[in-house]
Amino acid sequence: MKFSERWLREWVTPPLSTQALVSQITMAGLEVDGVEPAAAILSQVVVGEILSAEPHPNADKLKVCTVSSGPESHQVVCGAPNARPGIKVPFALVGAKLDDFKIKKAKLRGVESFGMLCSERELGLSENHEGLMELAADAPVGADINGYLQLDDRIIEVDLTPNRSDCLGIIGLARETGLMNNLDVCMPDIQPVAAVHNDQVAVHLAAPEGCPRFVGRVVRGVNLTAATPLWLTEKLRRSGIRSIDPVVDVTNYIMLELNQPMHAYDLNRLTGDITVRQSIGGEQLTLLNGSETTLAAGTLLITDASGPIGMAGIMGGASTAVQSDTQDIYLEAAFFAPIAIAGRARAYAMHTDAGHRFERGVDYEGQVRAMERATQLLLSIAGGHPGPLVDTVSEADLPQAIEVRLRAARVARVLGMVIDDADIENILKRLEFEFTVDPNSGDRAWLVQSPSHRFDINIEADLIEEISRIIGYEALPVTQPVATLSMLEATETQSSDKRLKQRLIDRGYSEAISYSFVDSELQHRLLPDAIAVALKNPLS
Structure with a gap:
C-alpha cells in the first residue's frame, strides 16, 4: 500500500523525521518497501493565470497567451487545447528547473515565448499530458507551486502481512503511529447527514454468513461534471489511484482513508430490491472492466430483479454503473466475511483493491462511519440530496469478539x-x-x-x-538459550540413508529431483494412463 506522509501527519504528528518515521513503522511490524518524493524537483514554478489566449499568427494549433505571475505579465506560446483566459495553471518562469530540464526564452514559429505552461507530466505528477493542469479558481497567483500543491512530501509504500489488514487505510496507520509515539489520533469530524427525502432501496441478506451487514443510501441530484478538489485528487495520486469523477473519487478516497471499500450504483438502472446471495452455477455477469464472466456456484453476488449486478466485495457490474449522465446514485458500504471473499478474485483471474481488503478483513463496525463520511464529501463536491442511511444487519452473523x-x-x-x-x-x-x-x-x-x-x-x-x-x-533483553544435548543411539546393524546415497554416488549414479509441476504433454508421454490434476492458474 502507498500513502502520503503528509496525509498521515494530518491524523497524527510525531516529532520524527521521515527516516525515523519509516524506521519506526518497520519496527512496528509494517515493513516499508520504499520511500520516494511526491514530485520532481521544481524551482521557479508558480501559480499563473491566463489573461488572454489569441491564435498564433503562423500556427493553427498554437496560441499566444498573456500570463500573469503576480507582479508581472508574460507572453507565452502554448499548444495545450484547454489554454483559455481565466484559468489558473502551473507556470514555469524563464530559468525554472523541471527536474533536469531548464526553461529558457524561446521563439516558436516566429513568436517569442517567456516561460512554459505545464501539464501534470511536466511537473512529474503523473503521465497525463493531454492539457494544462488546471488549478482551483482561488489559487493565489504568484504562489510557489511546491507550497501550493504541498509537493514537499514523501510517498511511503508498506508491505503488510495478511493479518494486519487494519493498516490498509490511513486510519490504521495513524493508530499505529499514535500508539508508538503515545499521541492522540486526530480523526476527521464525521457527523450524521440529515436526510432531505425518504427514498431508499430495500436490501435482503439471503446469505448473511457471507454478508451480515449492508449499509446503503440514496443521493439524488448529484452533479458528475463538478471538478474533484485538487487536495483529494492529489491524495489519490500519491496513493497510486487516478481521478475519474466525483463519485468514484470519493468512494476511492474512503477506501484509502477509512479502509472501507464502497460502491456506487446508478439508481435509475437498479431494478427493484437488492438481494445479496450466493450464485447459481452458469449465471452471467458483465463487470465494470467490460469482461464477460460465467459465474461458478458459491460466489457471493449483489443482485436485483434483473439478476447479478456485482461480484460482492470484488467488482461491480456494468449494467448499473454510474455514467456521465447519472444524477441519482445509490451508495453501498458493506461488510463481507473474509472467508466468503478469499480466493474468489483469483478464481476469476482478477485482483482488486476492494477484494484485497475484504478477504483480509475490514472493520465490521465501520460501514456507517464510512457512509456518513462519503456523503459529507460527495455533497460538498458534487451537491445532491441525501436520503436516510439504511443499515441492514444480521447481528448473529457478525464476527464475535474473542x-x-x-x-x-x-x-x-x-x-x-x-x-x-x-x-x-x-x-x-x-x-x-x-x-x-x-x-x-x-x-x-x-x-x-x-x-x-x-x-x-x-x-x-x-x-x-x-x-x-x-x-x-x-x-527486549538478549538471553542465550539453555539446552541439554545428548548423543543419539546408533546401531551397527543398520546403515544411514546418507551412507547409502554416498555408495550410489561412488558407483556413478546421480540423484534426480523432479519438479512438482510438469507440462501436461510430457506427463502424458511418461504416464499415458495416469489422470493428472490440472492447475487453474498455472505459473506459465
Missing part, C-alpha cells in the same frame, strides 16, 4: 523481562482493547477483547506479541 486470557507471569516468561501491570494495562488501552482483571486468577491476569478492526488476536501469544512490539523489540 475473549483471551493474558497472564502477567506468561508475559514475563516469554519476553524475558518483567513489565509492570500498569504498563500492560496502558498498552492495552492504547491498542483500544477492552479488558477486565480476571477475578478467578490467583496470579495477575486480564480477560481481553480486541476491537472490531483487529482480526488477528486469537490466543495469548498474539497479545504478548502486541506488547513486545509496542515496547520495542530492541528493548
